[in-house]
Amino acid sequence: MATVDPKTLRLFYHPKDRLRMIIGEERCCLTVKPVWASPLTFPNRYLALLDAKGEEIEMITDPKELDPASREAVERELRLRNLTAVVSKILHAKQEYGATYWSVETDRGERDFVTQNLQENAQWFSDTHLLLIDVDGNRYEIPNIRALDLRSQQYIQSIL
Amino acid sequence: MSDIESAPRPALADAASPPSETDGVLIRLEADYAEDATFGKRILEVTSEVVRIVEAEGAVSFQIPIADIKSARNEPLVGGGRLEITTKTGDVIPIVTYSLTVAAKFSEAARGIEQLAQGQPLAINLKQERTRCPKCNRLLPEKDGICPACIHRGRTLLRILRFMRPYRFHAALLAGMSLLTTVINLAPPYIQGTLIDRVLTAHKDLPMLWGLMTAWLVILASAIVVQILNGRLIAYVGGHVAADIRAQLYRSIEFLQLTFFDKKQVGAIASRVTSDTDRVWGFLVDGLPHIATNFLLMLGIVGFLFFVNWRLALCILTPVPIVVLISIRFWKPVSQLYHRVGQKWARFHTHLNESLSGIRVVKAFAREDYENNKFLHRNDELKNAGIAADGRWFTVFGAMSFFTSLGTLINWTVGGYMVYSRQMSLGDFWKVNAYLGLIYGPLQWFAQVNNWFSRAMAGAERVFEVMDTEAEAYNSGGKSHQIKGEVTFDNVRFGYDKSNPVLKGINFTAKPGEMIGLVGKSGAGKSTTINLICRFYEPDSGSILIDGVDYREMPLQDLRHQIGVVLQEPFLFNGTIAENISYGKPGASFEEIVEAAKAANAHNFILSKPDGYDTIVGERGAKLSGGERQRISIARAILHNPRILILDEATSSVDVETERQIQEAIARLIEGRTTFAIAHRLSTLRNASRLIVLEKGEIVEIGTHAELMEKQGVFYKLVETQSAVSQIIQVAG
Known part of the structure; x- marks a missing residue:
């Protein structure tokens, strides 16, 4: 399973309600939906980042490796999207x-x-x-x- | 780096002006999540001018003019949803989050907002659903469903008893028999007591001994006769009433709207016909006679005890309230523990079934040890649950037995003293002792009877709920109409959950005799279009016209008689081939059946079977091959002779020769009929008069196969993709 180096990702809200992602230096995704790939068996691991159409952009094995600001933004979005x-x-x-x-x-x-x-x-x-x-x-x-x-x-x- | 632009946010409303009823609010819905996704309360309000969110304390936290809105939708979340608005400038704004409990209503609101934004009149269905019981405020297991705690058990019982009306003579006889049983049960101790006093202790009047014994023999013989008669009557009345309830329930289910079946699983519906009616039957056969006899018996015994010696009666009945209290207090936790054992059994069974039916896979992957560990785990769970339940049961039962025995002990102590001091005869003491045994037995089951009664009444209520559900207007009025075959969709919108539209404004007209191919990716709305033509569902808005007449004005039965369906997975009923073909035309002659089979290219394979047309097809037609089932279903449709024909992927998953035969049969079948066909392989729709290409519930292209290929639009791309895929499969093969 190919996963991306979380350090190359930057996630932030812009505008206020929309999570965006910049990958490396050249790619930008205007809408990102984070979803857990296996939330019950592997809680807090294997985070898939989907685009507006629901197709996977990247998969992160351990979201803790994201930079603190990106991690905070992702956690907020996850809490809003997963109402469990x-x-x-x-x-x-x-x-x-x-x-x-x-x-x-x-x-x-x-x-x-x-x-x-x-x-x-x-x-x-x-x-x-x-x-x-x-x-x-x-x-x-x-x-x-x-x-x-x-x-x-x-x-x-x-x-x- | 690309396009990070600052998104203009619509200005927030003046938070100081909370809305009021006079604001002309068209939609007001309460969401159950706060802005930070904690449980809370926010209110969505839609007027003809604005959409706004009002916080729990009354302040408006968000507002957007309708004029700025392009569209609104329900964004599905895990365990809920979010209402999102897309502005005319292309920004997507999430405005309110809600749980699945209210999600359907918010989807409906999203549709309403879109209607207002597009200048259309508001046409949505925001029926208030009850989630709590209005009487006890308990959460309801099903929205708008019954509250099991508040069902009027007396009224339900009366309704069950109404089913006894045709058997009232038997029921009256049964009541008489119950009374007789009580009297007979009371007689032997009385005879014994009299015998002790008059003969045994007095040592005289030997003829009385013979007389009493003869009387006892007669009573024993009558008891047997009464018991047999009673049992037969109970079986007769209970069996008839349960069969009548099942029959009426099945008839009601048949005429229910398909939406009822969408919401409930087939198993759950079937269990209403089987277990729920079985509970009612069990109650009528076992429960009601048991309760009636024991109640009468207890009444008789208590009366008699007081008649014989009221002081002794008072003493020996002292433990009764304690036994009743223990029964009420401890029955529920014990039954809950047994319920838990039932769950563990179900888990155990599931695993056992799965591992045995998948034994080849288990062996092939050498997973015996893994399956064994799982089995041991389930086995342990079951063992522990069983030990806990049985342990509790024996403790409670032991405590009850102690108090029951205490009654006997009191009788021997107080009664013994009374006999010794000649305040009471030995015969009377014997009678009291014998009756005591009869009274404590039923008392131990006091709480269980209540539980039994409640369960039976809840089962009956579920049965009556189905009987009372609104049925399809099958035999409704309207003018009978001989269909010519013109089918018009006039701005038809429809969604299964009412507000998540699957079809969004469909417009087309199929001329009589035309073959219309419906094309599109899965989820585009092809099957939904067909479901609407069959009137399994009705449009949420817009209308479907047949020969220019709104089909809702036609009798449903009349319409369905003139529509034929051939499905991808044809459903045959367990019976003979001939019975299945004639399902389309009850009473068809054998010659007609053979003609239809010939036209469907089914005749030859039917004759090759040892029993020919009398061949039993098995459950769901399992004894026939896919191609054979398909041709029988075509023969069934040919015999039905419909004016409108539906073909749903009728030729998939068969070999080339069978496909040729099916295609030939279909060609004969569609002649002169308006046909709607869905085919997975687009090449099979080459002969269609016109193709309608659907995408996300909208028509994107209409035309002949050649026209659409020339146009090089959506259909062309679909064909290209399919041929590329089949080439890849061929190469791989």
Whole structure:
């Protein structure tokens, strides 16, 4: 897999809402959409940079190697484009009539949601890494269940 | 270095003038993300003059005049979307982010903004969807769906009971039998008690012993008769009611609009016909008689206990509330644990099925150890979940048993004392003891009955939800019309999610007998055009005219009778070849079927089969080859004799000779009919009267094959690409 040297890239917002990229000295991409190639198996690695049509311009193995300003811009754009909320605490969870009602605290604030058919909509990527998908398709990720408080872990264990 | 220019941003609105109802707001939608992508609230407001964003505290943070807007769209994000506006100067401005819960509404708003920007009247559908139950404010599992916690169980039960109306005589008999069962259950302890008092302890009146024993024998025999009759009645009534519900549900499903099937998986719909009706059946056969009999029995026993000795009755019933409380308090967590075991079983099954059906791949890649580790992992999960659930169950059951036994202990202590001090006879003590066993059994299942009832009512509610869903206007009014074959698309717009248009203003007229080839890349809108012609969906705006008449004014059944479809993957039903061909014309004679098969070049291969036209095609026609299925579907369409014909990539994936035979059959089929054909291989559309080239939901070219090739436009490029690809494949081959 050919990946680019991140040091040759410069990413910045111009105008205010549009992420641009300059590659080396001569190429400029007016609109760049960063997406993770494998966000759950390889979090924070393999970042694809797509153009406005959704075609890949470059792939970066480790975005940490970008210069700080570019990295900050990319991180901001990723947060705006990937609305998966990272759950830090489960406030309440209960199963009733075949649906599971969740109330959680996430990196984006508190949220209530409903999941159904947990066989499909609770996806395990490892023994401790869980992704919940609610009835509308919204996503809630728990990167490490063991890092949650005891009560939250008990909720998960009693349901999943 | 290239073109980094400063993008002019439209000026922000005067933040001090919050909008009001008097501003003439045409669209107002609440987004559920703040500007920094945290959960929050922002409001999109669209008036005839401006589009603006109002923050939660009321300040306007962004505003752009409609006159400056070129287009608006929903940019899909991971787990949500973003409304983006393209200005007339070419700048793309993201204005508001939202979750998937409300994304469809914002897409619709984007369409509305575009309409206003293009000076068109606003024609969008922003139906308010309920996401929470208006009664208990609980989140709904499905938008606008039922709240499982608030379903009116009594009303649902009444609706189920309404299905019993044709069997009311049997149902009344059943109720009588339940009452009789109760009385019969109460009799033996009574006889035993009397026997002890009058004969055994008194040591006299031996004939009474024989008399009582005879009575007991009669009661036993009647109990068996009643039990058999009861069981047969339950099976009869329950079976009939469930079959009636299934039949009515299936009929309702058949007439549902296709949009219902788009939103739900086939498995989920099928489970309403099978498991949900099965739950109702289970409830009618097991639940209702169980509840009724036990309720009557408990009522009878409690009454009798108080009649025999009210003081003893009070003492021995003291643990009852505790048993009921334990049952209510602990049943749910235990059932949740068993639910978890069910999930683990499902995961276990999936892995087992997958690894066994893919055993060749496992062996070929020497991944036995990897699969074994996965299996052991699932096995461990299942074991742990099972141990947790069973462990909890035995603890709860043990606690309940203790309190149940306590009742017996109290009876022997207090009752024993009463017998000893001659306050009560031994016979009465025996009766009380026997009835005690009958009362504690049903009590332990008190909470389970509630859960059982709730599940059955939720299942019934899901069944009734389908029955109550709006159906297609299949037999609706309108004037019956003999179609000549002119099909006109008049500025037709359509999108499956209402607001992400797949067709954007399609205009064309196909003359009677013309063959129109639909061409374009995948996702261009070819299949959607065909779905609209069949009226599987109706245009969001614009209209489709058949012989100059809006097809919505024609009876749907009439329209579909005159349209024939030959699909890329023809769907045959499990039955004989003859049955499948005559599906297009019920009641067709054998001669007609043979004629159609001959015209479809299917006759010879059918005769080569041992059972000829009686050959069973298997599920989905699996016992036939692709080419054979295709020709049978053509024969079916020929017999159907439609005025408008749809051919959807009918000749792909067959060998050259079969393709020739199919092409020949198609040539016969399309004669004199207006035909719409989609073909992956563009060369097969050479004979089309005209080709319509679609790109991103718009018509980019119309003309004959020769005209379009000469023009060297989009179609020419598609043909060039395809021939280049096939050359590469030939070289590689």
